[in-house]
Amino acid sequence: MKAAVIYASTTGNTETMARAINDVLKETGNEVVYGTATEADKALVTGCDVLLLGSPAMGAETLEDSMEDFYSAIEGSIKGRKVGLFGSYDWGDGQWLRDWEDRIKNAGATSAAEPLMVHLTPEDSDIEKCKEWAKSTVK
Template sequence: MKVAVIYASTTGNTEAMANAISDAVKAAGAEVIFSTADSANKDDVLSSDVILLGSPAMGDEVLEDSVEEFYSGIEGSLNGKKVGIFGSYDWGDGQWLRDWTDRLNNAGAVSIAEPLMVHLTPEEADVEQCKAWAASAIK
């Protein structure tokens, strides 16, 4: 199984989540494509069995710019693809993940897990939650 873990991080919080998720996917024996959104190869990502996308909440609870650009570039090709989303936030209530979920549903993506959200810096329990989320997402 090939799993793409694509993310952006402005403070390191979403990166910490992405690292924990990638570690769990590797531990499960899957091949991992691990990249920031600004350098990810769209064809490699779209050829993956599972796509896990991460973005911090920015501004008025929107995706980080490079994630928005990357996601917009693959959005039309997600019909039937297994996708999970994750991210970190400082304020708000997770609206950016709900909006992203709506976009995924409208694109025909298959949601493989509830969106994963961590407030600020992932603590040890949050890292374990990221690993458990990743393990369930690739089953």
């Protein structure tokens, strides 16, 4: 399966999650397009079977700016695709991921898995959750 793991990170927490997701997908034989929202090739990403997108919660639980820009640019091209969402947060209750999941569904995509969120810095148990989550998205 061909998967895209695209993320934005401000403190490194979401990047740590993305690396764990990328690593396990590669280890399990998937072809992976991996990178940041500012550098990702939109056409290459939307050509993948599964899109795994990550962003930290910002401000009043919104997407990080570069991910908002990236996602807005591909939103019209994800109909029929499986999309999984992940990210880290410091406050709130995950509203930014629920809002984002609504957006992917409204764009005609299906959820590859329940959104995955980690509070602050991912611990070893969180990294294991990232790996299991990643495996579930490509079944």
